[in-house]
Amino acid sequence: MSDAATSQGTTLATRLADLEARIVRACQRAGRRRDEITLVAVSKTQPAELIRQAHALGLRHFGENYVQELAAKAAELSDLTPLHWHFIGHLQRNKAQQVVGRCELIHSIDTVPLLQRIDRLAQSVGTVQSVLLQLKLAADPAKSGASEAALADLLAQATDLAHVRCLGLMTMPPLFDDPRTATSVFAHLRQLRDDHQRRRPGSSLQLLSMGMSGDFESAIAQGATHIRVGSVLFGERS
Numbered sequence: 003m004s005d006a007a008t009s010q011g012t013t014l015a016t017r018l019a020d021l022e023a024r025i026v027r028a029c030q031r032a033g034r035r036r037d038e039i040t041l042v043a044v045s046k047t048q049p050a051e052l053i054r055q056a057h058a059l060g061l062r063h064f065g066e067n068y069v070q071e072l073a074a075k076a077a078e079l080s081d082l083t084p085l086h087w088h089f090i091g092h093l094q095r096n097k098a099q100q101v102v103g104r105c106e107l108i109h110s111i112d113t114v115p116l117l118q119r120i121d122r123l124a125q126s127v128g129t130v131q132s133v134l135l136q137l138k139l140a141a142d143p144a145k146s147g148a149s150e151a152a153l154a155d156l157l158a159q160a161t162d163l164a165h166v167r168c169l170g171l172m173t174m175p176p177l178f179d180d181p182r183t184a185t186s187v188f189a190h191l192r193q194l195r196d197d198h199q200r201r202r203p204g205s206s207l208q209l210l211s212m213g214m215s216g217d218f219e220s221a222i223a224q225g226a227t228h229i230r231v232g233s234v235l236f237g238e239r240s
């Protein structure tokens with residue numbers, strides 16, 4: 003390994019240790035166990051070599067936003083096992099093929115046609131694809147995600163499809179907003195999941211993907227099962 007790569011690895015190890023300590027403290031404050039939370043390391047725009055270093059440090063879950071980038075990195079890192087890919091970006095129907103069967107979890111399903119497309123693709127490769135439904139719970143022109151009003155229909159459709167398994171909900175609060183907005187958005191997502199579980203006991207809708215570098219502690223307090231952390235771990239993206 004070059005000197006530059008070695009010092010990058012040291013920085014990553016330090017950042018990961020700091021992040022872990024913050025996650026553990028947030029769990030303690032919330033009365034939750036650390037193993038209730040999956041850390042998804044968001045590696046978009048970061049080189050495959052950095053993912054390799056993160057994997058050597060024990061990270062197993064990586065989140066990518068762009069289909070081409072995911073495909074290239076998955077190919078380059080195919081020797082790393084176990085490694086679980088998460089697709090967290092906006093997904094276009096005509097690109098879904100690159101993601102289905104390759105990702106443990108697609109976090110960003112927000113329309114019925116996309117759900118149906120995933121189902122057909124998963125069937126054609128003989129798998130059942132796990133997904134989350136992405137909701138937009140605060141006005142934010144930049145964010146994709148289904149409205150709360152569309153959730154019932156998405157859930158009903160998902161139940162009818164044999165090759166998608168809908169395991170939970172995902173959201174992103176508006177960027178640059180008051181931290182209290184994030185907290186209320188996270189609490190809202192949890193409420194929607196809890197309401198659904200109450201109406202349908204035994205429902206598979208369990209997971210809550212919420213919280214990023216700026217707000218993962220608040221998300222843990224509100225019940226996140228998956229936090230998606232990029233810049234705190236890998237540094238600012240260029």
Ligand SMILES: *Cc1c(COP(=O)(O)O)cnc(C)c1O
Nearest residue numbers: 044090214215216230231232233
């Ligand atoms: C980029 C991104 C993240 C990570 O953001 P950081 O602020 O760098 O932690 C999390 N989730 C989604 C959907 C993203 O696009």
